[in-house]
Amino acid sequence: MLDLRRLRLLRDLAHLGTIAAVAQAHTYTPSAVSQQLSALEREAGMPLLQRSGRRVTLTPAGELLVHHAEQVLTALERAGAALAAVGTGLTGPLRIGAFPTAVRTLLPAALVALGRDHPGLELMVTELDPAAVPGELRERRLDVGLLHDYDVAPVEPDPALDAMSILEETVYLATPASFTANPIGSVAVASDLPWIVGTPGTLCHTVAMRVCRAAAFTPRVRHHADDFTTVLALVAAGQGVALVPQLAATGPPSGVRLMPLAIQRRTRIAYRQGSATHPAVAASISAIRTSAKAYLGAASAY
Amino acid sequence: MLDLRRLRLLRDLAHLGTIAAVAQAHTYTPSAVSQQLSALEREAGMPLLQRSGRRVTLTPAGELLVHHAEQVLTALERAGAALAAVGTGLTGPLRIGAFPTAVRTLLPAALVALGRDHPGLELMVTELDPAAVPGELRERRLDVGLLHDYDVAPVEPDPALDAMSILEETVYLATPASFTANPIGSVAVASDLPWIVGTPGTLCHTVAMRVCRAAAFTPRVRHHADDFTTVLALVAAGQGVALVPQLAATGPPSGVRLMPLAIQRRTRIAYRQGSATHPAVAASISAIRTSAKAYLGAASAY
DNA sequence: GGTCGAGCATAAGCTGAGCTTACGCTTGAG
DNA sequence: CTCAAGCGTAAGCTCAGCTTATGCTCGACC
Numbered sequence: 001m002l003d004l005r006r007l008r009l010l011r012d013l014a015h016l017g018t019i020a021a022v023a024q025a026h027t028y029t030p031s032a033v034s035q036q037l038s039a040l041e042r043e044a045g046m047p048l049l050q051r052s053g054r055r056v057t058l059t060p061a062g063e064l065l066v067h068h069a070e071q072v073l074t075a076l077e078r079a080g081a082a083l084a085a086v087g088t089g090l091t092g093p094l095r096i097g098a099f100p101t102a103v104r105t106l107l108p109a110a111l112v113a114l115g116r117d118h119p120g121l122e123l124m125v126t127e128l129d130p131a132a133v134p135g136e137l138r139e140r141r142l143d144v145g146l147l148h149d150y151d152v153a154p155v156e157p158d159p160a161l162d163a164m165s166i167l168e169e170t171v172y173l174a175t176p177a178s179f180t181a182n183p184i185g186s187v188a189v190a191s192d193l194p195w196i197v198g199t200p201g202t203l204c205h206t207v208a209m210r211v212c213r214a215a216a217f218t219p220r221v222r223h224h225a226d227d228f229t230t231v232l233a234l235v236a237a238g239q240g241v242a243l244v245p246q247l248a249a250t251g252p253p254s255g256v257r258l259m260p261l262a263i264q265r266r267t268r269i270a271y272r273q274g275s276a277t278h279p280a281v282a283a284s285i286s287a288i289r290t291s292a293k294a295y296l297g298a299a300s301a302y
Numbered sequence: 303m304l305d306l307r308r309l310r311l312l313r314d315l316a317h318l319g320t321i322a323a324v325a326q327a328h329t330y331t332p333s334a335v336s337q338q339l340s341a342l343e344r345e346a347g348m349p350l351l352q353r354s355g356r357r358v359t360l361t362p363a364g365e366l367l368v369h370h371a372e373q374v375l376t377a378l379e380r381a382g383a384a385l386a387a388v389g390t391g392l393t394g395p396l397r398i399g400a401f402p403t404a405v406r407t408l409l410p411a412a413l414v415a416l417g418r419d420h421p422g423l424e425l426m427v428t429e430l431d432p433a434a435v436p437g438e439l440r441e442r443r444l445d446v447g448l449l450h451d452y453d454v455a456p457v458e459p460d461p462a463l464d465a466m467s468i469l470e471e472t473v474y475l476a477t478p479a480s481f482t483a484n485p486i487g488s489v490a491v492a493s494d495l496p497w498i499v500g501t502p503g504t505l506c507h508t509v510a511m512r513v514c515r516a517a518a519f520t521p522r523v524r525h526h527a528d529d530f531t532t533v534l535a536l537v538a539a540g541q542g543v544a545l546v547p548q549l550a551a552t553g554p555p556s557g558v559r560l561m562p563l564a565i566q567r568r569t570r571i572a573y574r575q576g577s578a579t580h581p582a583v584a585a586s587i588s589a590i591r592t593s594a595k596a597y598l599g600a601a602s603a604y
Numbered sequence: 605g606g607t608c609g610a611g612c613a614t615a616a617g618c619t620g621a622g623c624t625t626a627c628g629c630t631t632g633a634g
Numbered sequence: 635c636t637c638a639a640g641c642g643t644a645a646g647c648t649c650a651g652c653t654t655a656t657g658c659t660c661g662a663c664c
Contacts, residue, residue, distance in 0.1 A: 001442075002381060004306050005622095020640060032623050034642060039621090046389045054631040054640045061388050068381035075377045079304060079370035086363050087348045140303075307651095322611060334652050336613060341650090356611045356660040 004076070006040040007069040009033055010048060010058075011160070012138065014066040018055055025139055070159050070273070077274030081281070089279030091120030096284060097136055097145035100227050101248045102267070103127050105295055106167075110287040118283055129202065129226075134158045137272055144284050148267040152214070153207045162276055163268035164285055166292045169246035171263040174231070176238045177255045185261060187243075188215040194222035194240035196231050208243050211263065232256055246296065267292075306378070308342040309371040311335055312350060312360075313462070314440065316368040320357055327441055372461050372575070379576030383583070391581030393422030398586060399438055399447035402529050403550045404569070405429050407597055408469075412589040420585055431528075433505065436460045439574055446586050450569040454516070455509045464578055465570035466587055468594045471548035473565040476533070478540045479557045487563060489545075490517040496524035496542035498533050510545050513565065534558055548598065569594075 012022045019037070023030040041048050048062035058066065094114070098107055103125060111123055126142065133145035138160050147163060149155035150171070157163065173187055182189065195212070197219065198204030204226065212219040222240050225231050228248030235242055236255035245265040249258055269288055275281050314324045321339070325332040343350050350364035360368065396416070400409055405427060413425055428444065435447035440462050449465060451457035452473070459465065475489055484491065497514070499521065500506030506528065514521040524542050527533050530550030537544055538557035547567040551560055571590055577583050 001306065001310075002378060004303065007381075008303075018640065019642095028622095029624060030641065031625080031643085034640095036622075038642085044385050046385065051630095051641080054629095056641075061385060064384055064388055065381060068377070068384055072374060072377040072381060075370070075374040076304060079309075079367060079374060082366055082370055083346050083348065083363060086366060087346075320611070330651095331653060332612065333614085333654080336611095338651075340613085353612080353659095356658095358612075 002043055002065075003040065004072070006036050006043070007065070007072060009036055010040060010062065011066050011069045011073065013037070013049075013056070014058060014063070015135070015138065025135065067159075073160070074272075074274040077272050078277070081275050081278035084278045084280065088120065090118040090283060091122075092280070093122045093124060094144075094280045094284055095124045095126065095142045096288075097126045097128050097133055097142040099130050099146060099148070100127055101245075102146050104229075105247050105250070106288060106291045109291040109294065110284070113287045113290065114283060117287075118280075121280060121283070131203065133270060134161060137161055137270060140272075143275070143278075143281055144269055144271045144288075146267055146288075147270050148265055149203065150207050151264045151266070152210055153203060155203070158270075160273055161270045162273050163270040164289075165266065166269050166285075166289045167247070167267040167296065169265045169267070169296070170260050171265055172244050172246065172249050172258040172260055173241060174235045174244045174249065174252070175241045175257045175259065176235055177257050178238060179241070179257065185259065186215055187211055187261065188217070189259075190241040191215065191217040191219075193220070195219040196223040196225055196234050196240045196242040197221055198226050199224050202226060204243070207263075211243065211261075250296075304345055304367075305342065306374070308338050308345070309367070309374060311338055312342060312364065313368050313371045313375065315339070315351075315358070316360060316365070317437070317440065327437065369461075375462070376574075376576040379574050380579070383577050383580035386580045386582065390422065392420040392585060393424075394582070395424045395426060395445075396582045396586055397426045397428065397444045397446075398590075399428045399430050399435050399444040401432050401448060401450070402429055403547075404448050406531075407549050407552070408590060408593045410593075411596065412586070412593040415589045415592065416585060419589075420582075423582060423585070431504065435572060436463060439463055439572060442574075445577070445580075445583055446571055446573045446590075448569055448590075449572050450567055451505065452509050453566045453568070454512055455505060457505070460572075462575055463572045464575050465572040466591075467568065468571050468587075468591050469549070469569040469598065471567045471569070471598070472562050473567055474546050474548065474551050474560040474562055475543060476537045476546040476551065476554070477543045477559050477561065478537055479559050480540060481543070481559065487561065488517055489513055489563065490519070491561075492543040493517065493519040493521075495522070497521035498525040498527055498536050498542045498544040499523055500528050501526050504528060506545070509565075513545065513563075552598075 009022055012025060013019065016022050016025060019033045020030045023033045037049060044065065046061050047059050048065060049056040050059050096107070107125060111125070114121055114123055128136065130147045133142070133147050136142040137145055173190060175190065195208065197208040208219065223234055225234060228244055231242045231244060232248070232252055234240065236253045244258070252258060269285050271281050311324055314327060315321065318324050318327060321335045322332045325335045339351060346367065348363050349361050350367060351358040352361050398409070409427060413427070416423055416425055430438065432449045435444065435449050438444040439447055449457070475492060477492065497510065499510040510521065525536055527536060530546055533544045533546060534550070534554055536542065538555045546560070554560060571587050573583050
């Protein structure tokens with residue numbers, strides 16, 4: 001019988017790429033992970049890993065087993081959710097992860113509602129980049145987390161997670177109030193201005209670069225900033241222009257002008273596959289969706 | 303994370319009824335099982351068992367978890383089957399369980415075909431009562447097993463197993479050749495004769511009693527015998543009458559007359575849920591179905 | 605009603621699986 | 635070329651999983 005902990009390690013190796021990263025995620029040593037995966041190979045009766053330089057990669061059999069491991073872990077998550085539903089499912093920790101703008105705008109009302117309706121829940125919020133949400137959910141350090149992507153830069157769904165749409169936002173070009181241009185709904189109007197974009201490697205950075213390139217220019221990047229409050233302050237100070245999603249653009253500082261673009265940012269709430277029926281997960285989804293609906297108006301939240 | 307071995311123990315407790323029986327099935331002591339199930343309760347965070355006299359029964363939460371445990375174990379079985387399919391799936395042990403008549407009539411040709419087509423398989427046949435097949439499959443002591451029931455005494459499917467029909471047989475009333483009666487196709491013609499039925503508790507015994515009672519008489523049981531070769535020999539010796547399925551009635555000894563009844567026996571080949579795609583399981587199903595078809599003619603095997 | 609064995613739970617003891625530490629090899633980034 | 639990243643193997647340590655020991659309750663049977 002294939003061991004669950006070993007299946008999890010193999011699954012995580014597929015996501016994280018190295019035994020050392022898996023070890024870190026589990027607070028184990030690399031040696032422990034190496035030995036457990038070797039034991040899994042013996043259980044399976046075939047090689048699941050192959051040496052590739054100083055790393056390991058999965059054999060086709062290993063990749064197949066990862067897929068099946070997800071099914072097993074999903075079934076197990078369902079078992080846990082079902083138990084919680086018949087027990088005292090609305091008590092104990094509920095760990096929510098969200099990006100900074102959402103923590104500031106959506107979560108306060110949701111937390112108030114959850115605390116009022118389910119006083120037994122121990123609510124914990126972690127502010128983190130959406131890129132980190134899948135790993136934290138997978139390692140069970142979060143129960144739900146907010147993800148987003150853009151229609152111009154879609155992010156592939158993670159097989160270990162399910163997600164539910166909570167928000168679709170218009171992306172704006174934020175310009176200093178002193179900037180006057182023909183409002184044509186394209187970033188091309190700012191092609192010769194300095195830009196404020198996200199840290200390289202973040203989705204916000206990728207999107208800004210991709211949108212400008214689609215408008216046939218390379219942006220002159222003056223500043224990098226990830227928090228939109230900061231971004232808008234820099235815009236107001238005349239430091240440049242930036243792409244700003246609607247949630248962050250609500251109630252902008254004076255000195256900023258917003259021009260809507262034909263670009264959408266889509267926010268989802270994600271949770272481990274199989275955990276949708278967990279009462280606490282269901283309650284947090286409901287509360288956050290309600291909060292998003294109220295925050296932006298009914299038209300934006302499906 | 304719920305532990306798989308503990309989930310199996312809980313699942314088996316649901317089937318076997320006592321901790322002692324589960325311990326025996328796993329070659330553990332009752333104390334080990336008791337302690338592991340207590341640990342599972344702590345993992346689950348709620349009672350799964352309740353004391354009931356000197357036994358334990360499952361709480362509603364325990365029963366729910368058993369259901370989910372089956373799903374998890376099925377997913378795991380699928381993982382194993384998928385691995386076998388990409389590896390050398392047609393080598394190693396293939397353990398087949400069947401009732402005596404099937405071992406004598408169906409299995410020889412199937413074994414010959416399997417041995418010829420897949421010489422790497424290590425074929426092992428165990429003769430056992432169909433009532434024992436589910437437990438043996440569940441505990442992984444068999445890979446496939448033959449089950450049967452009768453249309454007048456259907457057996458409920460086991461949630462841990464899948465099955466495939468291989469045979470439908472007519473049941474005959476076997477009488478001594480010296481017995482002359484109006485062939486009306488009912489056991490009522492033998493209501494005042496002595497009967498040879500199966501051991502009490504077996505399905506054959508249940509069926510004989512039920513069929514006679516439906517014909518408004520209680521059979522005068524003279525002999526109990528489970529093997530149909532023995533039953534037919536007793537009938538030939540004038541010791542009484544018996545119900546005999548087609549498979550066993552093929553080529554009866556001289557001195558026996560067979561009258562077809564409107565009763566069917568249905569034989570299936572069973573395997574653990576999720577293991578249908580295991581190459582060895584699939585090969586054995588195919589070989590045994592082919593053998594059954596050949597043995598009784600195409601009309602009897604669907 | 606009494607007896608005795610079935611069935612279970614708890615505590616203590618033993619063993620080996622799962623992890624860490626130590627070490628050494630290969631690779632690849634700079 | 636150097637050095638750190640990454641991994642695998644061996645030895646050592648710890649504790650989870652099992653057995654043994656014990657005792658309690660129940661229920662079958664006389």
